[in-house]
Amino acid sequence: MPTPAFAFEDASVVVADGSRILDHVVTTVAAGGITVIAGPSGSGKSTLLRLCNRLEVPTSGRVCFAGHDIAGLDPLAHRRRVGMVFQRPTLFAGTVRDNLRVADPDASDGRFGDVLDQVGLASSFLERTGDDLSGGEAQRACIARALLTGPEVLLMDEATSALDPEARHTIEVLGRQLATDGLTLLWVTHDLDQVARVADRCVVVLGGRIADATESAAFLAGRDAPDGHDGHDGRDGQRRS
Amino acid sequence: MGSAVNIGWGGLAASLILVAVAVVLSWRLRLGLERSMLWSCARAGVQLLVTGWALTLVLKPEASIAWSWLWVVAMVGVAGLTVRMRAPEVPGIFPLAVAATAIVGVVSLGVIFGFHIFPVESRTVIPLAGMMIGNSMTSVVVAARRVTGELRDKRLEVEARLALGLSWQDASRPHLREAMRTALIPQIESTKAVGLVFLPGAMTGLILAGVSPVDAVQVQLAIMYLILGSVATSVTVVAVGLARRLFTADSRLVRLPRPVG
Numbered sequence: 001m002p003t004p005a006f007a008f009e010d011a012s013v014v015v016a017d018g019s020r021i022l023d024h025v026v027t028t029v030a031a032g033g034i035t036v037i038a039g040p041s042g043s044g045k046s047t048l049l050r051l052c053n054r055l056e057v058p059t060s061g062r063v064c065f066a067g068h069d070i071a072g073l074d075p076l077a078h079r080r081r082v083g084m085v086f087q088r089p090t091l092f093a094g095t096v097r098d099n100l101r102v103a104d105p106d107a108s109d110g111r112f113g114d115v116l117d118q119v120g121l122a123s124s125f126l127e128r129t130g131d132d133l134s135g136g137e138a139q140r141a142c143i144a145r146a147l148l149t150g151p152e153v154l155l156m157d158e159a160t161s162a163l164d165p166e167a168r169h170t171i172e173v174l175g176r177q178l179a180t181d182g183l184t185l186l187w188v189t190h191d192l193d194q195v196a197r198v199a200d201r202c203v204v205v206l207g208g209r210i211a212d213a214t215e216s217a218a219f220l221a222g223r224d225a226p227d228g229h230d231g232h233d234g235r236d237g238q239r240r241s
Numbered sequence: 242m243g244s245a246v247n248i249g250w251g252g253l254a255a256s257l258i259l260v261a262v263a264v265v266l267s268w269r270l271r272l273g274l275e276r277s278m279l280w281s282c283a284r285a286g287v288q289l290l291v292t293g294w295a296l297t298l299v300l301k302p303e304a305s306i307a308w309s310w311l312w313v314v315a316m317v318g319v320a321g322l323t324v325r326m327r328a329p330e331v332p333g334i335f336p337l338a339v340a341a342t343a344i345v346g347v348v349s350l351g352v353i354f355g356f357h358i359f360p361v362e363s364r365t366v367i368p369l370a371g372m373m374i375g376n377s378m379t380s381v382v383v384a385a386r387r388v389t390g391e392l393r394d395k396r397l398e399v400e401a402r403l404a405l406g407l408s409w410q411d412a413s414r415p416h417l418r419e420a421m422r423t424a425l426i427p428q429i430e431s432t433k434a435v436g437l438v439f440l441p442g443a444m445t446g447l448i449l450a451g452v453s454p455v456d457a458v459q460v461q462l463a464i465m466y467l468i469l470g471s472v473a474t475s476v477t478v479v480a481v482g483l484a485r486r487l488f489t490a491d492s493r494l495v496r497l498p499r500p501v502g
Contacts, residue, residue: 102405
């Protein structure tokens, strides 16, 4: 059995006020393709994603990347292997070139042009500032910036929820292209239609837990999860679409 | 010279006439500031009278200079408490503010007395330390609140940098720069405008006390440069120290609650 990209081993996240954001999560994310983490707002799916690049750490349990406990990896080097795109396009002040330089200060304009081309933007975008870009263009520039670190995995945290349908479509097509090129994508969304469009695999998170097969089916069918659920095996929540 | 600076209780009372005008204006315009104005005047009066009485004891020729140094230590402690009170939303600010003002005290007084700018006497130690620490304290409050606010309000931007593999130092640098500029600009501006619009306190005091304006200007310039250096030092210590506290060892930004109210 191949080593999964990520393995969550009884991982829980409890914040200072005692709220349990993730509750004994046990699941794996296979390398390659697009794995969607779906669930309603506030279910803990973004926290699950943030565990993958150590913007969060588990209060108990552990998260492994390619078989290694993330807690034992150099966080800065790890984050360059596991890129992240946020819900709102987060371009820094300055031009697109300035943004790309943050990710790779030594890269040439040629390299910047290549990565912009990869996300479907022309080299002329290098001179433009974030204010001159549409939401979709800005998000693609953010993906280009993330790709410059040469990641093996790209985490997409509701990366299209702030975009119009056309921009959302371009990001979904781009995501599929990146997966085809060999990148592993973890794609958080609460949009069930998007799950159907982009997911190779799907993990459903409900109330900080990995949903079991019945709950997942109910959620993905657009119905509420059955009440009275007690206990689960996280792996049951994984579906192939 | 004594008569030139002794305004007496009558003179002090007369200076309150303008406060009375301000209170009446506030009442007529329904600004609701009467109570605050009266309270601040009363409080300043009591604080300064007590300070003046204590200074009389400390500045007596027969008093040991150790009392003056003890006074400076107390100033540092009170500055730390004041900063904590004015910036309650900033986690762990008290030890940082104490460290920053203590460093300012040591460095600025070290320069002043090390280079013999002023003689080491009780009458120089306390007021000079007061000016350095007092001005630093005000800027430290601004810096602490701005650093925390910047990192809290621009969390997404900070985390976007962290997610690119940047260290906490690199990820926080643009925000620290912004916060430090905000904290330092008032001091820089007042340094630039000095003499054009207002005559600063030490110089005014010396001129009122009969010292020649040129001598007063020299003293004022030395003090102003030292204050600017002190403020810059304390702001840097607090901004960098606070940023260090707000990130974990593995470069994660801690959760920052919004200030209450």
